[in-house]
Each structure stands twice: as C-alpha cells, then as structure tokens.
Amino acid sequence: MSNRIDQPRKLDLVGTPVLIAGVGTGHEATLHYRVSDGHEEVTGHFNAGGGAGEVGQFQVQANVGRTSFKTDQLLVQVFEKSPKDGSEINVMTVPVLYGPRIVTGYHGYREHKVVKGDTLSGLAKTYYGDVSLYKRIQRANLDQISDPDKITPGQVLRVPMGS
CATH class of the missing domain: 3.10.350.10 (LysM domain)
Known part of the structure; x- marks a missing residue:
C-alpha cells in the first residue's frame, strides 16, 4: 500500500478548509477523500501518481465550511475505489479536531x-x-x-x- 496522509496529523486542530496532503497512487491515478463526523460528510476525488503504479504527491482542500458537523472530532480519509467492484480499498484514516466547533x-x-x-x-x-x-x-x-x-x-x- 503506497497511500499515506501526511497532513493533517493525528488529532491536529483543523479549520476550514481542511487541508489534506500526502503521497499516493490509485486506479487510473484517482484517489478519493472524505471528511466526516459520522453524521455529515464532505467527499471528493483527485489525481495522484501516474496511474500505472507511480506514487505522487497530493494536496487537496476539502471545503467543509457549509457542513453542519455535530461533533468536534472528525475523520479524514483517503482511499481508492476497487476497479473490480467499486468498494473502498487502501483506506487511510486520521482523526482530527475541528476548531470551528470549539x-x-x-x-x-x-x-x-x-x-x-x-x-x-x-x-x-x-x-x-x-x-x-x-x-x-x-x-x-x-x-x-x-x-x-x-x-x-x-x-x-x-x-x-x-x-
């Protein structure tokens, strides 16, 4: 598994937008992200690597400003979707604290x-x-x-x- 989240780190205090950075590769160079509190979520996708196994750096901004999170604690996730069945694979998860709720x-x-x-x-x-x-x-x-x-x-x- 070559996907890694370098930012944010575990229990970082984050704001809006949530900045997500790291290295990775995915099917056809596509990775997905999710920022969630278990009730609300923001999702998106981005490209990293060359799509043929190359690993590349990524940095993406998850615009969570219009989301009504109910808790201070969020999960930031980066994952691939399986080319076989669309299931989430190689899921990387980092728990963070959401400053605007505090x-x-x-x-x-x-x-x-x-x-x-x-x-x-x-x-x-x-x-x-x-x-x-x-x-x-x-x-x-x-x-x-x-x-x-x-x-x-x-x-x-x-x-x-x-x-």
Whole structure:
C-alpha cells in the first residue's frame, strides 16, 4: 500500500478548509477523500501518481465550511475505489479536531506551555476573559487532558482562537 496522509496529523486542530496532503497512487491515478463526523460528510476525488503504479504527491482542500458537523472530532480519509467492484480499498484514516466547533470564527490556535500554578480556568481567563470557557482548551487537547483539574508543568496546550 503506497497511500499515506501526511497532513493533517493525528488529532491536529483543523479549520476550514481542511487541508489534506500526502503521497499516493490509485486506479487510473484517482484517489478519493472524505471528511466526516459520522453524521455529515464532505467527499471528493483527485489525481495522484501516474496511474500505472507511480506514487505522487497530493494536496487537496476539502471545503467543509457549509457542513453542519455535530461533533468536534472528525475523520479524514483517503482511499481508492476497487476497479473490480467499486468498494473502498487502501483506506487511510486520521482523526482530527475541528476548531470551528470549539470556538466561533476559528482561525488558528496559540500554544501555551504550562507552568506551575496554571489551571485551565486561569488560562481561559487569560485568553478568553472568561473562566467558564476552559472547556474550549480541554476539547482542543483531548490527547493530553482527560481530567480538567490535572494539567502539568511542561505540557504544551493548544488554545483555539476565533473572532
């Protein structure tokens, strides 16, 4: 299998559009993508490689701006369709976090290195002016924060920013 997703990486914080990049090859050089939360999805296709087994780089923008995702967590998938029966084969999947579901007007994030005495509510006060918005930071760091009362010095947390 020669298909690989290099961007986004696992649990990256993504926005609109979702940028998908990697290397791959597919039947007649065609690969497909899907961005989904299990309820809504955006799909499309693109060419990569030369179609005769050559592997080529790809970069595609999945325009998800009009999609009403119901969760913060999305799956980005790249796959081929079987020339035999049209089934999906060589499916590559990367779970990501969708910034616009976390903060309105999402445009990126800041990184905050936790120091002794930091709390999520304190960070929410600093970055958003409201201690009750600490869940935004927790949701953007699912891979690091399982208990909002337990962050540790040295952690680098993503603080999603919006309008």
